[in-house]
Amino acid sequence: MARPVKSRQIPNIQEAIKDAAWKQIAESGAVSLSLRGIARVLKISAPAIYNYFIDRDALISALMYDAYVSFGEFQRAAMAQYSDSGQLLERLFAIGVAYREWALKYPNRYRLIFGSLVPGYRTSEDGLLPVMKLGISALMECVGELHAAGMLRSPDTLTGMPELTGFPGCLDAFTGSADALVTGISMLIWSRVHGMVSLELEGKLPPYEGYPALLYQLELEMIMRQFVILQPDK
């Protein structure tokens, strides 16, 4: 066997294709994403793309993969700002802020992985699960550590939380912890944060200047007060 022929002038075609795809998404909205269009700007034949991506869906999956990585790294970076175990509260707040920041910085990435969109895309998900875990597990680790530190509030409303035993792969892929409280609170936090950010991104929130930012901060503060014991044992 022999013959890794290296392509003509474009050094890293896979990346070039993805870049062109993102550029196209940024311009023509989230759904255009024409393989022919990509090939056109790359001065490449359209079927040539099929040497690097099996499918249009495969290309989209690759974009989602990168988006998940970007999201995960952003979350981890925010978490790393308060790595000390005495800054669990600040850490949680930081990833909350980072969630919105990332969404506003890369709205197309956010829509791609957290919105429902994309034409006839049928997700494989299997290949994406590991990178999806990266970002979401950041929140769950945070909550998990708060729980371990005894800083997690367990109000009456949460005592009805069902056991998570018998959970198949989906949740285990998110986190190793199978604690019902940690999982439940994490999902609650995630859904709140996701709800407001997606509403803002779709322009459904009042366009008053600074309004979404303030509302989001209020929601974060409410989350903290509701789920976290500010002064542990005192």
Next chain:
Amino acid sequence: MARPVKSRQIPNIQEAIKDAAWKQIAESGAVSLSLRGIARVLKISAPAIYNYFIDRDALISALMYDAYVSFGEFQRAAMAQYSDSGQLLERLFAIGVAYREWALKYPNRYRLIFGSLVPGYRTSEDGLLPVMKLGISALMECVGELHAAGMLRSPDTLTGMPELTGFPGCLDAFTGSADALVTGISMLIWSRVHGMVSLELEGKLPPYEGYPALLYQLELEMIMRQFVILQPDK
């Protein structure tokens, strides 16, 4: 002027087209929606549709319109169950439950109006705003009446709410009330409810049986406790 020719056998073509569109959406996912496909099942020429809808987008707008009406009616019906002014709390809870029920009953309608999807659809929104108002204003009216009854909590976290003066059309279209607290709390509630329902609908919540329903109920209870004074003046 003269000549309302009535079409051959199909009595109400506009509705028939929309029905076929919904059917197609239900089957082939949210994005297929092929005009030619619709024409095919209706045994009609594809361009014939253009006599009833200017555009593919116009058809989608019509579907969104109907979806908004359906949503609004569902919300109003839930509200009407507790029309007595002494049941403001039950009323709020009812529309909260109804929100999720409607989304689960008509996931495609929900995705169409609350998700970002649909191919190259560029929303006019202007024509849709009145029907959009129907559903959302239900929540805002609920919160407004709670406020009027002195049952609305105004915690410290909410005092920073900015004035809503200077708001252009978007918000005013939602509700006549320009009260900052009512608007803010309504948006908070909406974003929480929307966040969890959309996560559930996209299958991002743990698939544990009954988990989403329980989590949703917990969130509703939290919303009540957080924003509403259970026993007004006592």
Next chain:
DNA sequence: TTTATTAAATGAACAGTGTAAATTTACGTT
């Protein structure tokens, strides 16, 4: 150096799509 192997790129073609234009059909009014 020649030859064979083989990945990569191509052009042509197929089955789709939304939409515009010209044309035919069929009804309601004069």
Next chain:
DNA sequence: AACGTAAATTTACACTGTTCATTTAATAAA
């Protein structure tokens, strides 16, 4: 009966993703 006109159709265009047969070109073997 004949006209005016809305509705439907046929045709056509430009676009899409994808497949196939073919050519190009670089490497490995002879």
